[in-house]
Amino acid sequence: MEQRGKTETVIRGIAASRGIAYGQVFLYLQNELEIPRYVVEPGKRIGEIARFEQALVSTRQEIAKIQGEVRKNLSEEEALIFDAHQMVLEDQALIGETIREFEATGLNIETCFNAIAQRYIAAFAEIDDEYLRERAADIKDVTGRVLRSLLGQTVANLTQLVDKRIIVAKDISPSEAAGIDRSAALGIVTEGGSRTSHAVIVARSMKVPAVVGARELTARVRDGDWIIIDGYEGVVVLNPTQATLFRYGKIQKQKSSFESRLLAANELPAETLDGVHVTLRANVEKADEFALVQQYHAEGVGLYRTEYLYLSSLHMPSEDEQYANYRKIVENLAPAMVTIRTLDLGGDKPMPSNPHLIGPEANPFLGFRAIRLCLENPEMFKAQLRAILRASAHGKVEVMYPMIGCAEELARANALLEEAKGELQARGQAFDAKIRVGTMIEIPSAALCADLLAPLCQFFSIGTNDLIQYLLAIDRGNERIAHLYDPANPAVLRVLKQVIDAARRHRVKVSVCGEMAGDPIYAPLLIGLGVDELSMTPPLLPAVKFLVRAMKFSEAEKLAAEALAQTDPGRTHELLRAFYQRHVGEE
Numbered sequence: 001m002e003q004r005g006k007t008e009t010v011i012r013g014i015a016a017s018r019g020i021a022y023g024q025v026f027l028y029l030q031n032e033l034e035i036p037r038y039v040v041e042p043g044k045r046i047g048e049i050a051r052f053e054q055a056l057v058s059t060r061q062e063i064a065k066i067q068g069e070v071r072k073n074l075s076e077e078e079a080l081i082f083d084a085h086q087m088v089l090e091d092q093a094l095i096g097e098t099i100r101e102f103e104a105t106g107l108n109i110e111t112c113f114n115a116i117a118q119r120y121i122a123a124f125a126e127i128d129d130e131y132l133r134e135r136a137a138d139i140k141d142v143t144g145r146v147l148r149s150l151l152g153q154t155v156a157n158l159t160q161l162v163d164k165r166i167i168v169a170k171d172i173s174p175s176e177a178a179g180i181d182r183s184a185a186l187g188i189v190t191e192g193g194s195r196t197s198h199a200v201i202v203a204r205s206m207k208v209p210a211v212v213g214a215r216e217l218t219a220r221v222r223d224g225d226w227i228i229i230d231g232y233e234g235v236v237v238l239n240p241t242q243a244t245l246f247r248y249g250k251i252q253k254q255k256s257s258f259e260s261r262l263l264a265a266n267e268l269p270a271e272t273l274d275g276v277h278v279t280l281r282a283n284v285e286k287a288d289e290f291a292l293v294q295q296y297h298a299e300g301v302g303l304y305r306t307e308y309l310y311l312s313s314l315h316m317p318s319e320d321e322q323y324a325n326y327r328k329i330v331e332n333l334a335p336a337m338v339t340i341r342t343l344d345l346g347g348d349k350p351m352p353s354n355p356h357l358i359g360p361e362a363n364p365f366l367g368f369r370a371i372r373l374c375l376e377n378p379e380m381f382k383a384q385l386r387a388i389l390r391a392s393a394h395g396k397v398e399v400m401y402p403m404i405g406c407a408e409e410l411a412r413a414n415a416l417l418e419e420a421k422g423e424l425q426a427r428g429q430a431f432d433a434k435i436r437v438g439t440m441i442e443i444p445s446a447a448l449c450a451d452l453l454a455p456l457c458q459f460f461s462i463g464t465n466d467l468i469q470y471l472l473a474i475d476r477g478n479e480r481i482a483h484l485y486d487p488a489n490p491a492v493l494r495v496l497k498q499v500i501d502a503a504r505r506h507r508v509k510v511s512v513c514g515e516m517a518g519d520p521i522y523a524p525l526l527i528g529l530g531v532d533e534l535s536m537t538p539p540l541l542p543a544v545k546f547l548v549r550a551m552k553f554s555e556a557e558k559l560a561a562e563a564l565a566q567t568d569p570g571r572t573h574e575l576l577r578a579f580y581q582r583h584v585g586e587e
Contacts, residue, residue: 006225006239011214013189015234016200018259019209020252021187022245025225026165028172029218033147037111045106049099052109055149060089062145081138081201088142093315094120110150117143124311137193141173166227170218177202187229189214189236211236262542266297270545276553279533280541281337283513287325290332292538297545300336300396302535303461303513304329306384307344316380322387327394334395339438339461339511339535340388342381342413344370344402370403375412385420392432400438400461405445407452414456438509441499442466450499454506461535462499464514468492487516488572493529493564500530511535520547520584521576527553528560550583 040048063085071079088094094116101112117139124136164184171192172180180188180202188203193212203210209231221227221238228237228248232255237244270278281302282293293301309317309325317325330338374381388399401413414437424431437456441447442463450460464487469475471492474485486492503510511533516522518536520543526534527548534544559579566572 008241008244009220009238011217011220011236011238013211013214013217013234013236014194015231016193016212017188017203017208017210017231018255019187019207019231020228020248020255021166021209021231022228022240022248023164023166023186023226025168025221025223025227027218027221027223028167028169030170030176033144033151033153035110035114035147035151036108038108039106040102040108042106045102048102048109051150052098052102052113055146056089056095058149059142059145060086062149063089063142084138085142088139089146091315110147113143113150114147137171137173141176144173166229168217168221168227180206187211187231189217189227189229191215191217262546265546265549266542268545268549270299270548272548272551272553272556274552274554278527278548280545280548281339281511281533281535282538282541283535284329284538287329289538290329293333293336296538296541298336298538298541300333301329301338302511302533303400304338304340305344306341310343310345319383319387322384323390326388326391326397330391330395330397337396337398339398339400340391341400341402341440342371342384342388343374345373371401371405371409371413372403375409375416378416381413382416382420382423385417386424389417389420389424389431389435390429392435393430397432398436398438398459400440400459402440402463403442403466404439404453405443406449407456410439410453410456438511443470444495447471447495447499450502451505454502454508457508459509459511460499460503461511461513462496462531464492464496464512464516467495467514471495486569487522488563488569488576490564490567490569490572493525493572496526497529497564504530509533518544520544521580523547524551524556524579524583525560525563525576528556528558528563530560547580547584551579555579 063082067079067082070082097116098109098113101107101116102109105112121136121139121143124139164186166187166189167180167185168189169191171190172188185206185208187208188200188210190210190212191214193200200210200212209229211229211231211234213234214236217236226239228235228240228244230236230248230251232251237248240248270280272278279299281300282289282296282298283303283305284290284293284301285305285308304326306322306326309322326338326340374384385399388397391397399417401410404410404413417437421431421433436458438459438461439446439453439457440463441450441453441460443466446453447467453460468485468487468489472484472486472489474481500510502508509532510530512526512531513535516526517534518540523534523544524547536544559575562575563572566575
């Protein structure tokens, strides 16, 4: 219904869970915690520590209860979110630092615990990778529960909505998201968060639309206001007119029909109309995501980012912990290939368990990170290599190095891999002695020297996100110049072609695992340039596979040749969009 006297307003955010919903707002505003600060008398300090320990126990019990409800009402996959929460509560670094802070200052335990927790939250919040940055929400959620327990406060929840509503909030913590009343939530909109936040994960599992990053929305709506949320385009419409309601009704029908076609095609092989198979694989962050790989019919994993293990824990993961993690995904996906990328820390990803390992840098993206960090810490690196090698005894595994800049670095990494093999042989532990080795092509020096790298490895994986950023000297996080980040820039296309040609001459496989691979506008271009494999976030697979099955390989080759001949990126964009429209007919 249209609200008289109120003007329609459109707010743009980020599309997070597909779908369209129309309904009244449930405005969910959480109160900030006020932490008292006082000195604890010496005679009461033992009791203060006991109070802290009791709060940890109570919070563990709360989270175990939430996890049980999630397992019952959602799925095992969503329940696994709270394993990380329990790990935070059991982490001896966090607990130990809090007690040491208390012993040093004598301040009440809430103040000490909050100070240490904020330090860890800040470290995660600085990470550029949105999935890993969201882990700050895990720590914030858990530590907030501990603090509320210490302060004797109850935790707010979304378990009982009055009737069917669209939830609007500044942000929603993991445990709040898990408690959302599934029978009454029509959709979710938050001012903060990202596509990988727990509220979004829950929204997708509930199959309700979600939009994040809708800035200042909570100040512009009231309980009961009528809104539309568009989880396809990331749009929120306040007080929609009858004309807007009619238009969105038609869009919803069209989108539902198109998505049904995508999902049906996704169960079929990724083969062009002229019989060329294109390998489509998945990018994953956690071993538990093997279920998503299977659900979306990916042909294995093209990029397993191992840094989550280091960033989700406040201690350095051991070789055995890493092995168990890698083995889980390798066994569950066998006989499909799993490409495991070695540690890519530094830059935007500080290591919580050892923040001094990298230290502050004036320009961390050009600093001591990724393979550079690993080559200077060979024992740490070899522990990971041994874990990957041990996992290779349980299925098909490839190992891949990040941010290689020259042949000398690749040779050093390979030498350490051989040392790791020798150490496992001495232990009598099984591994694939012929494990395939690959390198990321993500900095210009690697791209320009691809012919020198190719003899030292079996495959390239082009990380287009960083390669474009470094090649065009553009910080994607800088809003003033982000528009200059353009995959269709002639320099980008020429460098891609040069890398692929070098790989062909040396019979080296080429994959693309950056954002270009999962974009159906750019996927045909990459295929036409000669890329063997595309690897992407699992939910993007259906749209790319649909397009692959709707085109001929010869058409993709012609498209690539036309794109390479262009001097204007705008004209290249027109060519790519026209190709998409001809073959799919849906924006």
